[in-house]
Amino acid sequence: MSMSAGAPPPDAQPLFVRLSGEAGIGQILDVQFEHIMADDHLREYFLDVDLPHLKASLSIFLRVAFGDTRAAYAGPTLHAAHKGQLVTELAFDTFVDSFVAAAAETGVDANSQAAARAVLKSMRASVITEFKPNPAYNYPTQPR
């Protein structure tokens, strides 16, 4: 039996659709920040930060990053937003893990979790502003 025309396979949808769009990303961020503020290491970076503002800004940024062509991000660049914060490799990895764990908890499928992880990991060089690129390594994106 051949595949009939109709809905495309789930993996062909833009990632932001597979994350249940604006509402889904908002829900993931709510769960992620519950984890972050319960983590002794990560919490310290967010002391005195306006979390509702940060989540709203991050949500728009991630909608764009995950392929929502209707979203327009007008906030600071990743480099500017994290400059001087001494975000470590461990903090970055834990942050990405916490997003993916939150996605899993809100029902996102495993393929879409992996796709979201890959997008976030590609931003490492822009978030870790003290980062010195190793010329021998082929980074998906360069700091900007």
Ligand code: HEM
């Ligand atoms: C791929 C990973 C990350 C992305 C996409 C991201 C994205 C963003 C964006 C878009 C903002 C700007 C909010 C605004 O001012 O409008 C921001 C701010 C911020 N980020 Fe990140 N971030 C990431 C990783 C991290 C990590 C690992 C940390 C610390 C452990 C961190 C800590 C912060 C803090 C504290 C602010 C607020 C700065 C302030 O308001 O002065 N971020 N982030």
